[in-house]
Amino acid sequence: MNTPSSALDAELSALLGEYWRTDDVSRRAYGEDNSKRYALPAGVALPGTRQQVIALVRACRAHRVPLVARGAGTSSTGAVIPYQGGVVVSFERMNRILEVNPHDRYAIVEPGVLNGDLQRALAPHRLFWPPDPASADISTVGGNLACNAGGPHAVKYGATRDNVLGLSAVTGSGEPITCGSLTSKDATGYDLTHLLIGSEGTLALIVQATLKLLPLPAQHGSLRALYTDVSSAAAAVARIMAQPQTPSMLEFMDRACIRLAREVGGADIPDAGALLMIETDGDAATLPYALETIAGAANGEGLIALDDAPDDASREKLWAARRSLSPALRTIASGKINEDVVVPVSRIPELVAGVEAMAAEYALPIVAFGHAGNGNLHVNILFDPDDEAQSLRAQTALPRLFALTLSLGGTLSGEHGIGVAKREFMRDAFEPATLATMRAVKAALDPDGILNPGKVLP
Structure with a gap:
């Protein structure tokens, strides 16, 4: 569907006014993402309220028109490309932080809120939301929810799915649903919250999320460990993760990465077979013990050098090597x-x-x-x-x-x-009965298959 029917065009124009767009510039801009793939939608809808999302889904269902939800377009898998045309739904106008409750440590947000903006709003409360993908400053919370985003801090604090208390969403039949609660413990009914997170907009359109917040650590400490080979580094990772002081970050580079970071990115890293960048957090009383414990676990066969960062400036220098990788790769x-x-x-x-x-x-x-x-x-x-x-x-x-x-x-x-990038490999990852169960769930929540068709399931 490369052009909307006159009936649907009139219906969405009445619903959204100037926020229903069918011009070529908008269609092209919202038809691509960070995967460098693109396809033209019939139109772009920018709803501003939950009720508009409900009406939008019901209208598209009545006309049998596909709907593709979109955050900031940072996906690298083609998850928001409208290959079957239809309507791209951008949530950029639904970008309000509705509530921050520092006492019960939750925030209620709309899907268009940028992760980075959320973190800045939480900082005065000495709180943070753990998911920190590389695109955090420009990716939306809705996009993080859609792909169950993680990031370096996931080793200690978990990915998106581990840091959400509840959701409000609109199913493919245009029905609003609410799942989860304001509490960190909830054994009531099926866990639809975890089901929707990571479903890439194929089951429902998320219109509101209740996020679990954590206190900002008072202090951080960093270590850099160089090893002769990958096996030695991996053995150190196993030792580090087996002791009770869980690092807040534990990053790995192979020999090729080290060389790129040094020769192209200008990082100050000696030659080695593998490198671990380790960070831990805590307060003045606990941090030295945590660093000592993790350093002891990092020490072992194959270790070439173990450096620490005694202050923020030194810590920043250590982590500059990790950040230099993406620019270095682009030059290769x-x-x-x-x-x-x-x-x-x-x-x-x-x-x-x-x-x-x-x-x-x-x-x-x-x-x-x-x-x-x-x-x-x-x-x-x-x-x-x-x-x-x-x-x-x-x-x-x-x-x-x-x-x-x-x-x-x-x-x-x-x-x-x-x-779409890994869709066909799902057959290798799951047995047929498991994929059939996934399809049954899809059919229950999206009976006409209008939500992000052609994604996730082969």
Whole structure:
């Protein structure tokens, strides 16, 4: 559907006025995301209230027109591309922080609130919301909910799903539903809150969320550990995660990443086979003990050096190496396939060894870095998109990466979601009966299949 029917156009014009757009510029702008994919919708709807969302869904259902929910378009999996045309629903106008309750530690927000804006609003209360994806400053809470976003702090504080108390949403039949509560314990009925989080807009459109907040730590401390090889670093991760002082961040770089960060990003890192960036938080009384305990766990066979950051300036210098990676990757190749696979921590060496073997076999730079504490590594396959042979090799390497991940007891995505990029690999990740159950859930909440069709399920 590349143009709306006159009846639907009139109905949505009456409902949304200037916030129903069918001009070519708007359709193109809202038809693409960070995955570099695009498709033109029939129109773009920018509702401002829950009631408008309900009316919008009911109108599209009556006309059998697809609806694709959109946050800020930071998805790397094509999750918000309107491949079947229809209507893109942008929640940018529904961007209010409705309530911050510091006593019960929750915030009630609309889906268009930017993660970064939320954190700044919470800071005066000495509170924060833990999900911190790399796109936090520009990604919306609704987008974080849609893909169950994580980030470096997830090793201690969990991903989005672990930090939400309840949701209000509109199903594909246009019915408003509310799930969850204001309490941190709730054993009442089915857990629809966790079901909707991570469903990428295929089950319902989230119009409000009650978020669980945590106190801001008083202090932070950082360590940098260099190892001779990946196996030594992975063994250190296992030791660190086995002791009671959970780090607030535990990031990994392989040898290729270290070289890129040093030679291209200008980071001050000696040559090594692997690197761990470790952060812990606490107060003046507990932080020194936590750092000492984690440093003891990091120390072991294969350790080359262990450096600490005694103050904020030193800590910032340590973490600058991690932030230098993305710019460094862009200077190596204009094409990049970035997958966020997850394996058990003990299988990280096998994953990285397999990645290194694929890099040699396909004659492509493939580098791995990411959130080692929960086994979530970002594997970047770099290539020149103008080189047909390189592009083909990169696309051929991708299924090999997923097959390796699944063979190690891992999963396809830790925080980016499935979208269309990994949709067909869902058949490898789940048995047919499990996929059939997912389809049954989809049919119950979206009986006509109008919500983000063609995503997640193969």
